[in-house]
Amino acid sequence: MEKVTLTVEGMSCGHCVKAVESSVGGLNGVSSVKVDLENKKVDIEFNQEAVTLEAIKETIDDQGYDVK
Amino acid sequence: MEKVTLTVEGMSCGHCVKAVESSVGGLNGVSSVKVDLENKKVDIEFNQEAVTLEAIKETIDDQGYDVK
Numbered sequence: 739m740e741k742v743t744l745t746v747e748g749m750s751c752g753h754c755v756k757a758v759e760s761s762v763g764g765l766n767g768v769s770s771v772k773v774d775l776e777n778k779k780v781d782i783e784f785n786q787e788a789v790t791l792e793a794i795k796e797t798i799d800d801q802g803y804d805v806k
Numbered sequence: 807m808e809k810v811t812l813t814v815e816g817m818s819c820g821h822c823v824k825a826v827e828s829s830v831g832g833l834n835g836v837s838s839v840k841v842d843l844e845n846k847k848v849d850i851e852f853n854q855e856a857v858t859l860e861a862i863k864e865t866i867d868d869q870g871y872d873v874k
Contacts, residue, residue, distance in 0.1 A: 751818045753819065801848070
């Protein structure tokens with residue numbers, strides 16, 4: 739299991755938190771995702787044999803946010 | 807048909823716009839609702855024989871926003 743903390747720009751409200759958490763959390767191989775709205779951080783635990791970090795970043799990007 | 811423009815605090819992103827527009831727009835008697843995010847304004851057209859302004863304000867409040 740890998741742990742990563744991404745910096746994500748553009749999240750502004752509870753809907754944004756839900757959009758990121760549900761989309762990333764819905765990926766096969768992601769076991770946990772937690773958004774810290776104030777600090778623009780997203781903590782993710784994932785199984786790198788099941789999902790790539792690149793795919794996770796793309797999923798966040800697809801929701802309209804900017805992964806730094 | 808009545809037209810009203812409400813000032814609503816707390817809307818910060820497209821999800822918020824959608825939450826307000828779909829909840830208010832879903833009320834019986836509301837024929838149009840348009841959010842101006844930048845100026846914190848919500849333009850609403852409604853039939854006051856079918857829905858009260860008070861009910862519209864409550865609907866926005868229930869979505870977590872502050873009607874001034």
